[in-house]
Amino acid sequence: MVSVGDIKKLREMTGAGMMDCKKALIENNGNIESSCDWLRKKGISQAAKKGSRIASEGVIAQTINNNVATILELNSETDFVAKNENFLELSQKLLDTIINAQDIENVENLTIPNSSNTINDEITNTIGIIGENIKLRRYKKIHNTNGFIASYIHSAISENLGKIGVLISIECDNINDKTQHLAKQIAMHIAASKPVSVDQTGVPQEDINKEKEIFTEQAKSSGKPDNIIVKMVEGRIRKYYEEVVLLEQAFVIDGKTKVKDIIAQFSKENNINFTIKEFVRYELGEGITKQEEDFSAEVNSMVSNTNSHL
Helix, strand or coil: CCCHHHHHHHHHHHCCCCCHHHHHHHCCCCCCHHHHHHHHHHHHCHHHHHCCCCEEEEEEEEECCCEEEEEEEEEEECCHHHCHHHHHHHHHHHHHHHHHHHCCCCCCEEEECCCCEEEEHHHHHHHHHCCCCCEEEEEEECCCCCCHHHHHHHHEECEEEEEEEEEEEEECCCCCCHHHHHHHHHHHHHHHHHHCCCCHHHHHHHHHHHHHHHHHHHHHHCCCCCCHHHHHHHHHHHHHHHHHEHHHHHCCCCCCCHHHHHHHHHHHCCCCCCEEEEEEEECCCCCCCCCCCCCHHHHHHHHHHHHHCC
């Protein structure tokens, strides 16, 4: 009889999934050391060691199911593995799990549909199969009951997988081809223009304070009087909003009309209420510091280690 304690201990020692640890213990009559060897032979226990390696490649995956949508970033170490069938299958399993879950606070413990594995187990098992570190870096789920959700994938390798993913939630009283087309265009705009919020109220106050500080110092260096400096900073902040606020940005389709004016004109011409409630934009690897490989240093380190054992 295999105990839960032994399964936990073996998992901590090897980094393998719960089901793999249970199977190893059953195969080896509960012997921990033999089970470790069994997992090593299967290549599964290597997953723990691979977990420390930087994973900055991978995919952005997203899916929409009626009024619910999910987007996630799943990272691998190399672009080659990001196209691996097992890796892509894992991304789809994670999407299906998260979009159907009621609570995603402890996402790693969610059970994969039609399986006894958790998300953490599934990732660990895939690491063992592929031989590279894999990380579920981030994920988000959005709901919309008064309109619809549109999406866009850039550099797509399939319908819902690519390098940049955008979900946009639209409040709308008439869902038709025109409203869906405009939403798709705005999603494409978001992918290209990288806004940080829908409107000015969504811009983090710390970002505004930082920009004001920078603009004030720049204005002071010009030698202008304080009352002029205040107006100069106000003008620069308005310009800043045009750069980072979705509704204030120039629409990429024509390069000049603000997004808010495009929406206002569309709503008037079609007698439709069309309001952007929220959006999510994920770009693969953004913010990840990639590890630089120093081949000569690596060789010297290997030589030093070899000499120290002579």
